[in-house]
Amino acid sequence: MNGEHILVLDEGTTSTRAIVYGADGAVLHVAQKELTQYYPAPGRVEHDAVEIWDKTLACAREVIGKVGGADRIAALGITNQRETVVAWDRETGEPITRAIVWQDRRTAEMCGRLRDAGHEAMLQERTGLVVDPYFSGTKMRWVLDNVPAARELGAQNAGRLALGTVESWLVWKLTGGLHVTDASNASRTQLMALDGADWDDDLLGLFGVPRGALGRIVDTAGTVGTCDPQLLGAAIPISGLAGDQQAATIGQHCLQTGQTKATFGTGAFILTNMGQVLPRSSHRLLGTVLCQQDGRRTYALEGSIFVAGSLIKWLRDELGVIRNAAESETLARAVADNGGVLFLPALAGLGAPYWQPDAKGVVTGLTQGTSRAHIVRAAMESMAHQCHDLQAAFAADGAAWKSLRIDGGMSANDWMAQDLANVLGLPVERPADTETTALGAAMLAGVGVGLHASLEDAMAMGSALQRFVPDMDEPVRAGRIAMWQSGLKRHIDGV
Numbered sequence: 001m002n003g004e005h006i007l008v009l010d011e012g013t014t015s016t017r018a019i020v021y022g023a024d025g026a027v028l029h030v031a032q033k034e035l036t037q038y039y040p041a042p043g044r045v046e047h048d049a050v051e052i053w054d055k056t057l058a059c060a061r062e063v064i065g066k067v068g069g070a071d072r073i074a075a076l077g078i079t080n081q082r083e084t085v086v087a088w089d090r091e092t093g094e095p096i097t098r099a100i101v102w103q104d105r106r107t108a109e110m111c112g113r114l115r116d117a118g119h120e121a122m123l124q125e126r127t128g129l130v131v132d133p134y135f136s137g138t139k140m141r142w143v144l145d146n147v148p149a150a151r152e153l154g155a156q157n158a159g160r161l162a163l164g165t166v167e168s169w170l171v172w173k174l175t176g177g178l179h180v181t182d183a184s185n186a187s188r189t190q191l192m193a194l195d196g197a198d199w200d201d202d203l204l205g206l207f208g209v210p211r212g213a214l215g216r217i218v219d220t221a222g223t224v225g226t227c228d229p230q231l232l233g234a235a236i237p238i239s240g241l242a243g244d245q246q247a248a249t250i251g252q253h254c255l256q257t258g259q260t261k262a263t264f265g266t267g268a269f270i271l272t273n274m275g276q277v278l279p280r281s282s283h284r285l286l287g288t289v290l291c292q293q294d295g296r297r298t299y300a301l302e303g304s305i306f307v308a309g310s311l312i313k314w315l316r317d318e319l320g321v322i323r324n325a326a327e328s329e330t331l332a333r334a335v336a337d338n339g340g341v342l343f344l345p346a347l348a349g350l351g352a353p354y355w356q357p358d359a360k361g362v363v364t365g366l367t368q369g370t371s372r373a374h375i376v377r378a379a380m381e382s383m384a385h386q387c388h389d390l391q392a393a394f395a396a397d398g399a400a401w402k403s404l405r406i407d408g409g410m411s412a413n414d415w416m417a418q419d420l421a422n423v424l425g426l427p428v429e430r431p432a433d434t435e436t437t438a439l440g441a442a443m444l445a446g447v448g449v450g451l452h453a454s455l456e457d458a459m460a461m462g463s464a465l466q467r468f469v470p471d472m473d474e475p476v477r478a479g480r481i482a483m484w485q486s487g488l489k490r491h492i493d494g495v
Helices: 049-066 108-116 120-127 136-146 148-155 166-175 201-207 244-251 309-319 326-334 372-396 414-424 436-449 455-461 474-494
Strands: 005-011 015-021 027-034 073-080 086-089 161-164 180-182 216-218 221-226 237-243 260-264 268-275 286-293 296-305 342-344 362-364 404-407 428-431 465-468
Touching: 005 049, 005 166, 005 436, 015 049, 015 436, 027 049, 049 166, 073 166, 073 244, 073 436, 086 148, 086 166, 108 120, 108 136, 120 201, 136 148, 136 201, 148 161, 161 166, 166 180, 166 221, 166 237, 180 221, 180 237, 221 286, 221 436, 237 244, 237 436, 244 260, 244 268, 244 286, 244 296, 244 436, 260 372, 260 436, 268 286, 268 372, 296 372, 309 372, 326 372, 326 414, 342 372, 342 474, 362 474, 372 414, 372 474, 404 414, 414 428, 414 465, 414 474, 436 455
Parallel strands: 005 073, 073 237, 180 216, 260 404, 404 428
Antiparallel strands: 005 015, 015 027, 086 161, 221 237, 260 268, 268 296, 286 296, 342 362, 428 465
């Protein structure tokens, strides 16, 4: 083994980063580059997979140089935006179309046909997922139906078409042709049964996705391949792979059954560790693979909010009511309440537990006395209310929260953290290092090469927690919740 540092590639929705950790969890160096967002039509969101690779590689080389070279790196972990689909030519190693991002809604009509044909109950039973454009299977089908190169490579040149999520794409490029996907990302495609070790023939047939285009399903912790030494300077083992929300759950040390975290990034994603029990939801939550070691899986129950940090970006860039993200907290504190304003942030439809892909954002209750502070505060309040709706769904599915650990860029907002505690009525804990997604990938990679004996041992890589406890009067809390639920019902009933 080389040195004791761990390199993590954290490929997100709006940026890609490379971080070098010490074995004790100390962040040694970080490099980050923004990614271009493409919106070619309403409801469509795309990335350039070449840009993802080029910028990820550049970030990796930068931080490796800062720590003194690749011989200081013992392991490499990857965590990625989930459900985003990349299609490429195995022979050239180049993408054949832009990547379809997880937020993309272009397959809503296809999903409607699947529901109308009666497939949703079976899909939820087998995969833990509802029928929604969010997931990868319909995106892959769309590529096969609409990208001529995909049809040509699939039909005329058997074996040349490759389909995968972003970690698959990065591993392919890093290794020079290894096509794998880890179990946590595979569980988001609707092409793998939650309790199945491989791609499911019935699901592949339903979506019309050829098995030969997909990567081999591997563990989240354990060496799956090594980097081409010409790229990074050494044959660094790739030993940790996980979707971003699973990685954040591990980075938050939610390793015991019942422990729950919420990541507030571009969207907000809440996961509760369910242990080895297959997660089943009667309230439209998602069952997913949290991690897999030596073929043994740990599962999670998940609720997904599609718009969180992207709402702050929208308030800044499109509405122009804030100059920067920090101002959202200042304005939320500047007024005593929301002034009667309700903000439903359905800018990309509504996720769990509503699953309304056609829902649109709504702001109601505006008067001449409404200020931009009221609008921003109402937008911020929507985070706690959506989480409260998920809290009720989790409890109804037998996974009641005792506390909530939060992370992600938006969680740095103290006002929001306190509002979450108040509306949820339970303690909210935030680590000093809120970038727990990358930390979880580092923990997995460290376990994968033996730097740590287990994920429990790797918990030494964590940071101290700050605790927020409820301090809102119950009548105020009840009034807030009633206002939200009334407005939400009116809007959903009208969709």
